Amino acid sequence: MNTISFEINNQRTMQLVQRTHDGSTLLVIKDRKGNHESIPDAEAFISPGDFVMLVNYYRECKRTGKPIL
DSSP, rough: OEEEEEEEETEEEEEEEEEEEOOOEEEEEEEETSSSSOOOOOHEEEHHHHHHHHHHHHHHHHHHTTOOO
């Protein structure tokens, strides 16, 4: 299992969890006590294709100086 985590506002943590290579990525938000925020499955799981598209979109915006919407 691979995990990336970031500190976000209000003392919360965002985690991206991928259990297998080329598998979906799970989005987890935890409060400062470690309690998980409820996220609907349609928003919590990012398919590999959508994840790659998000990264490509970010890179294109940075490369061309366009705003990230």
